[in-house]
Amino acid sequence: MEMSSRLAFPMAFFLVLLLVWVNEVCGESNTFNVKDFGAIADGETDNSKALLNAWSKACQEKDQGTVLIPSGTFMVKAITLQGPCNDQTAFQIDGVLQAPSDPSFGTDHWINFKSINGLKVHGNGKLDGQGALAWSQTTCGGNADCKIPPVSVKFNSITNASIQGITSVNSKFFHFNIGDSEDIIISQVKISAPGNSRNTDGIHVSKSKNIQILNSSIATGDDCISIGPGNTIISIYGISCGPGHGISIGSLGRYPDEKNVDGICVRNCTFNNTSNGLRIKTWAPSPPSKVTGVTFQDIVMYNTGNPIIIDQQYCPAKPCSAKVCPYQH
Structure with a gap:
């Protein structure tokens, strides 16, 4: 009886080591x-x-x-x-x-x-x-x-x-x-580029659904986050933005047959040294489309040029048309 108990402990210990080794090897193999x-x-x-x-x-x-x-x-x-x-x-x-x-x-x-x-x-x-x-x-x-x-x-x-x-x-x-x-x-995530770097948007989303962008720091030379056409249910929470151009819906309306944008929620975000805060930007003239279900809530801004701006004659590249689209109100 005493001999069998002496043998049992080393055998059990060996089996534990073997299982640990197999576990590690299997984990590493992937x-x-x-x-x-x-x-x-x-x-x-x-x-x-x-x-x-x-x-x-x-x-x-x-x-x-x-x-x-x-x-x-x-x-x-x-x-x-x-x-x-x-x-x-x-x-x-x-x-x-x-x-x-x-x-x-x-x-x-x-x-x-x-x-x-x-x-x-x-x-x-x-x-x-x-x-x-x-x-x-x-x-x-x-x-x-x-x-x-x-x-x-x-x-x-x-x-x-x-x-x-x-x-x-x-x-x-x-x-x-x-x-x-x-x-x-x-x-x-942390995203950074100099404030004078061109077109360095942090995160651009288009034609997508149920995208969450959470608890991140974005400092760029363009939009911290840009939301293009065809997006549904985009949740943005706890973002530190700046420098940069803010968080933008758009640009929209540059091309025909763009899909609508719906269900955009921006909450608990901070803007610091940005040219804009929260922006919706559309080209003029542009085909008809909609932006609906937008929520901006619990936003803090420091040294922000345009806290909230809706620009329906957006044109970053010359020449621009002076014609205003009849669909824009």
Whole structure:
């Protein structure tokens, strides 16, 4: 009896260790570190192929695969991370993903997440768009036919996603562009670019539904958040905005057949050193469309040029038509 009890304890202890080891191995097997695919953290080597290969593996996992960007600076050229994936897929940024400084990508994006259900982008790392050269060369501030620089991160046809904790700096154009997407929560992100950087909107949303932008800090050279046509149920809460152009619905009415905007709620936000606070902007003349169900509540502003403004003759690029659309009242 004494001998069997002596043997039982070491055996039980061994089984516990074995279970812990199996747990760790199984957990790690779903995480794909870009360095294991040849990525080099020197800020110069093109790591696009390594990232694509890591994404492919994670996307094929049947139990949430994770792409890991570890500490260090990894340069990546224009890339599309495509679904559909077999299960939820996570993109964990602990280091720095850095864009090339050259603004002539030949694409409208730097990183494009496309056709994914169950995407999670998170971490304490940074996306560096290296936009300084693009800002100095762009003519988009006064030319409607300009060549638009690439967006830092596009979320195209994404559903059931979360974006949390990451930092985006110095985008060449918009930082985040969300389109044709549904059920996305963005929280605790930090977005920054100099106040004089052109067209560096923090978050732009179009043709999307049920998007929440929460508890984040946005300081840019353009709109902190811009809400384009075709959006329904956009909730913005706890945003610190400034410098920048404020939070805008629009611009709207520039193109025919734009869809209406409905259910926009902006609450508990602070504006500091912004040219505008809360803005609705439409082109003139423009086809008929509607903005309905808008709530602005519990807003604090410091040194804000236009606290609330509705501009129905918006025209940032000359020449502008002096004709006022008969649909505008």
